[in-house]
Amino acid sequence: MIVGGTSGIGLETARRQLGAGRDVVVTGRDPERLRAALAELTAVEGASGTASGSVVDARDETATQEFFAGLGRVDHVVIAATGSTAAGPFRSVATDALREASEGKLIAHSLTARAALDVLSPAGSITFVTAASAGAAMPGTAGLAAVNASVAAMVPVLAVELAPVRFNAVSPGVVDTPWWDWMDEEAKAETFAAYAKSTPAGRCGRPEDIADAISFLVGNGFTTGVVLTVDGGARLASGA
Numbered sequence: 001m002i003v004g005g006t007s008g009i010g011l012e013t014a015r016r017q018l019g020a021g022r023d024v025v026v027t028g029r030d031p032e033r034l035r036a037a038l039a040e041l042t043a044v045e046g047a048s049g050t051a052s053g054s055v056v057d058a059r060d061e062t063a064t065q066e067f068f069a070g071l072g073r074v075d076h077v078v079i080a081a082t083g084s085t086a087a088g089p090f091r092s093v094a095t096d097a098l099r100e101a102s103e104g105k106l107i108a109h110s111l112t113a114r115a116a117l118d119v120l121s122p123a124g125s126i127t128f129v130t131a132a133s134a135g136a137a138m139p140g141t142a143g144l145a146a147v148n149a150s151v152a153a154m155v156p157v158l159a160v161e162l163a164p165v166r167f168n169a170v171s172p173g174v175v176d177t178p179w180w181d182w183m184d185e186e187a188k189a190e191t192f193a194a195y196a197k198s199t200p201a202g203r204c205g206r207p208e209d210i211a212d213a214i215s216f217l218v219g220n221g222f223t224t225g226v227v228l229t230v231d232g233g234a235r236l237a238s239g240a
Helices: 009-018 031-042 061-069 095-117 142-163 178-182 186-199 206-217
Strands: 024-028 051-055 073-077 120-129 165-173 227-230
Touching: 009 024, 009 031, 009 206, 024 031, 031 051, 061 095, 073 095, 073 206, 073 227, 095 120, 095 142, 095 227, 120 206, 142 165, 206 227
Parallel strands: 024 051, 073 120, 120 165, 165 227
Antiparallel strands: none
């Protein structure tokens, strides 16, 4: 079950899990994106699993609960939902943008995880997708960092409180996905080039990089309470 599975990291994760033989269910808020994602997933070569999906707004508690209640038993849940960037200088970030960022990420992750517990296998897992901005100390990302840090902070607590269900998170650096479409192409290219130059890996991330990390967290039954940073070594270059 991949919430926010209709583009970027979520969609690539669905593709990887299909290739591993799992039956995959994806959700998203946009019907057009959902249709396009399912068309891609049903065309995955060599996949032995099945792909299905539904339009669900992870910020809507009632809709999320009703959706999970109708699923039957679920083995693993990946939550890749996101919201507003809330980017910009701290003095000028709009309060509404902060609220929207919290609703789209912290609230969406929390509501989804709670709803999933009623149908999740006791040997199952929940994997959050946060972001390396939480510890990067980059000017202009205070709102984004706060929301992502709050998601990451839940992981060790829930891993202990709700054991034996496994809770983990992947924390990506800059990854080339549609999330960046709020920037114009020139600004995006400059951001990606600067990030690539500053990292030991020498490039930005790709959705496949993060999907590989998620696949590890989903598949390894001895890993819980982990926030796995996948940032091309950016944290090392910055001295963090």
